[in-house]
Amino acid sequence: MRSLTPVEAAVAFALGGSVLAVAIPEFVRGLHASRLAEPVDGLKRIAASAVSVAQDNLSEPGFPPTVALTPPEVPRGVRADDPPGAWDQPTWRALGFSFDHAHAFSFSFESSRTASLAHFRAIAHGDLDGDGVVSTFEIEGEADSTGARILPGMYVDREVE
Amino acid sequence: MSEAVASRRISSHLLGWGLLLGSALAIAYVRPKVVAGVRETKLLSDVLTLPPPDMLVAASLGYRSALADFLYTTTVITYSIHSEERRRWEFVGQYLDSIVALDPHFCQTYRYADTFITYQPIGSPGPDEIRHARRLLEKGLQMCATDGRLWLSAGQYMIFIGPQFLTDEAEKADFRAAGAKMLTRAAELVSDNQNVQWQALAAAGVFTREGNREAAISFLERVYHIADDDQLKANIANRLALLRQEGALEEARRQAEVFNEMCARDLPFVSRTGMLVLGPVYDAASCAGIGRSAGPCAETWADWATTLRAAP
Numbered sequence: 215m216r217s218l219t220p221v222e223a224a225v226a227f228a229l230g231g232s233v234l235a236v237a238i239p240e241f242v243r244g245l246h247a248s249r250l251a252e253p254v255d256g257l258k259r260i261a262a263s264a265v266s267v268a269q270d271n272l273s274e275p276g277f278p279p280t281v282a283l284t285p286p287e288v289p290r291g292v293r294a295d296d297p298p299g300a301w302d303q304p305t306w307r308a309l310g311f312s313f314d315h316a317h318a319f320s321f322s323f324e325s326s327r328t329a330s331l332a333h334f335r336a337i338a339h340g341d342l343d344g345d346g347v348v349s350t351f352e353i354e355g356e357a358d359s360t361g362a363r364i365l366p367g368m369y370v371d372r373e374v375e
Numbered sequence: 376m377s378e379a380v381a382s383r384r385i386s387s388h389l390l391g392w393g394l395l396l397g398s399a400l401a402i403a404y405v406r407p408k409v410v411a412g413v414r415e416t417k418l419l420s421d422v423l424t425l426p427p428p429d430m431l432v433a434a435s436l437g438y439r440s441a442l443a444d445f446l447y448t449t450t451v452i453t454y455s456i457h458s459e460e461r462r463r464w465e466f467v468g469q470y471l472d473s474i475v476a477l478d479p480h481f482c483q484t485y486r487y488a489d490t491f492i493t494y495q496p497i498g499s500p501g502p503d504e505i506r507h508a509r510r511l512l513e514k515g516l517q518m519c520a521t522d523g524r525l526w527l528s529a530g531q532y533m534i535f536i537g538p539q540f541l542t543d544e545a546e547k548a549d550f551r552a553a554g555a556k557m558l559t560r561a562a563e564l565v566s567d568n569q570n571v572q573w574q575a576l577a578a579a580g581v582f583t584r585e586g587n588r589e590a591a592i593s594f595l596e597r598v599y600h601i602a603d604d605d606q607l608k609a610n611i612a613n614r615l616a617l618l619r620q621e622g623a624l625e626e627a628r629r630q631a632e633v634f635n636e637m638c639a640r641d642l643p644f645v646s647r648t649g650m651l652v653l654g655p656v657y658d659a660a661s662c663a664g665i666g667r668s669a670g671p672c673a674e675t676w677a678d679w680a681t682t683l684r685a686a687p
Contacts, residue, residue, distance in 0.1 A: 220391020228398035235406050247455035248448075254458070255490045262531035263570075266577040269535075310570030364535055368494055373459060 246342055249293075249318045250373060253338035253351040256311070256321055260336040261353045261364045263309040264323070268332060268355075268362035275357035277325040277334040281305040288320045291344020318342060319351075332357045349373045423466045428476030435477060443478035446470060450491065458496045467491045468507045475514060482522050485515025489532045493540070502546075505537045509550070516557065523564035527571050530557030534581055548585070555581035555590075562598045572602055579614060588625070592618050630683055655679040 218226065264277050281303050285296055293316040301312035305323055319340040326333050338351040352369040355362065425431060425446075435442040450470045457464040471491065474484045488511040493500050500508075512529040519525050533554025538547040555578040562575035575598070582591035592615060599611045638647060641656050655673050662672035673679035 220388055221394060224391060224395040224398050227395060228402065231399070231402050232406070235402060236410065239410070244452040244456070247459055248452045250455035250458045251451050251487065251490070254494050255487060258490050258494060258536070259528070262528070262535055263574055265535045266531060266574040269577045269580050307570060308573070310574055362535070363539060366499055366539055370458070370496065 249340070249342055252317055253319045253321075253340060253349075254368065256319065257336050257338055257351055257353040257368065260309055260311050260321065260323060261334075261355050263311065264334050264336070265355050265357065265362040265364055267308055268357035275332045275359065275362065276327055277332055277355070277357065278305040278308040278323065280325050281323045283320045283322040283337075283339065285320055288339045288341050288348050289318050290341050290346070293318045330358055332362075347372065421462075421464065421466055423469055425466075425469060425473050428473045431473050432476055439477045440481070443474045443481050443484075446474045446477070447481065447484060450474065451487075454491050461496045463495045463498050464491075467495075468504065468511075471511055475511065475518075479514070479518045482515065482519035482525060485511060485519060486522075486525055486528060488512060488515065489528070489536065493532075493536060500540050502541050502543075505540050509533065509537060509553075516560075521564060523561050523571055526557050526561035526564060527574060530554045530559075530561055530575070530578065533557060534577065551581050552585060554578075555585075555594075559594050559597070562594075563601060572598055572604070572607055576610070576614075579618075583618070588618055588622055592622070626684060630680055633683060651676065 268275050268277050284303065284306065285294070285300050295316045296313060301307075305325075306312060309323070311321070319338045322337045322339075324335045324337070333354065333356045335352055335354045339348040340351075341348045350369070350371040351373070353364065354369075355364040357363070426434060431442070432439065450467065453470075454464060454467060471484060471488050474481060478484075489508045492504050492508040492511075509532075512525075512532060515522075515525055516529055531554070533550045535554075537554075538550045541547050541550065558575040558578035558581075562572045562578070564571075576595075579591045579595050582588070582594060595611050595615050595618070599608055599615070602608050602611065634647075634650075637656065638645065638650050642650060642653070645653065655676060655678075657672065657674060673682050
């Protein structure tokens with residue numbers, strides 16, 4: 215079999231290089247972006263569970279107590295397994311929220327209450343590119359004597375960091 | 376070899392390497408502009424490149440699960456890229472429909488369906504999208520009937536998330552009623568997450584607010600019998616006692632109202648005590664089957680109350 219002439223090699227290099235130059239960044243971008251489904255779905259699950267809990271006792275509306283960021287250190291550029299017992303805190307148990315696989319985001323839950331209104335904010339932070347700058351996703355809800363509800367929409371800041 | 380031939384060969388090599396170098400430089404120069412242009416073009420709108428689900432099934436040539444996996448991955452990535460670009464992805468429902476048409480038992484799709492449709496980076500979903508999510512969830516519950524987490528997630532969506540984007544009050548009530556039934560099922564299914572039963576108790580609240588106390592009691596009784604958690608059992612026992620007490624009070628109130636109406640209609644000049652001495656109105660002819668019965672045909676107030684309780 216004869217070898218490629220320099221012209222043929224140049225054409226092959228140009229074509230192959232063009233394809234790779236488009237495909238590799240898109241693949242990396244897709245891989246990076248695919249992790250954004252985690253905070254959105256996680257916060258939706260937390261919010262739905264929180265209003266379930268509050269709806270259960272409208273005579274004294276309230277959400278589970280505040281719980282700090284879990285895991286405390288936001289994974290930097292990796293999907294990390296949680297240390298044992300990370301989700302055993304009573305609030306996470308009440309919300310039925312945990313991960314049984316490696317994940318890229320840390321979650322917290324803030325709860326406050328006045329005489330007539332209870333409010334919660336669930337927060338997710340991630341650092342997908344590992345540069346120390348974190349993204350923020352938030353969802354809120356409230357409860358009073360008429361019912362518990364998730365406030366429409368989700369606040370997102372620096373999702374691409 | 377003559378000098379001329381050697382010279383041509385060297386020229387040819389130089390030309391080749393020159394072309395190679397030129398190509399590399401051209402790529403380096405043109406690529407960023409082209410990529411930027413492509414991204415700018417994509418920012419304007421999306422194009423649905425999928426054929427209808429039934430055609431897609433035929434086009435899969437039998438590799439339905441493989442194509443469903445590929446489309447699911449595409450969906451997750453595309454949803455996330457739209458989140459990055461802060462754009463709504465209007466075709467997400469069609470992608471999900473295609474996946475479940477290819478592989479109806481791919482439960483992961485149903486678990487994320489409501490999230491993908493409802494939580495888009497900008498704007499709120501319209502009623503049609505909410506109904507679309509409901510259809511997908513209901514199909515998922517048929518296909519993955521033993522997935523307790525899906526039942527819980529679907530029930531919570533129907534009660535707490537979907538209705539807030541609907542405008543028709545009757546439709547909202549219908550969503551909540553359907554959601555309560557889904558939570559009921561979630562509580563009955565065995566799960567490694569004991570918390571499911573706690574969260575499913577919200578169904579009792581929905582049934583009660585709908586005025587369907589019997590459904591609430593029935594649901595709580597079922598959960599009570601299958602719950603292992605003592606704290607949960609105690610909680611349910613308290614609720615049941617309260618609901619039954621409220622039920623008894625409601626029944627007494629209803630009897631009193633019917634009794635008062637009857638007194639006012641039949642013997643308005645007789646006191647309530649006198650009426651109790653006289654006994655319930657008894658239309659002998661009607662109660663014997665002649666003509667239309669005008670009352671419960673009870674001869675004592677105790678029978679009257681029993682008949683009334685049995686009436687809807």
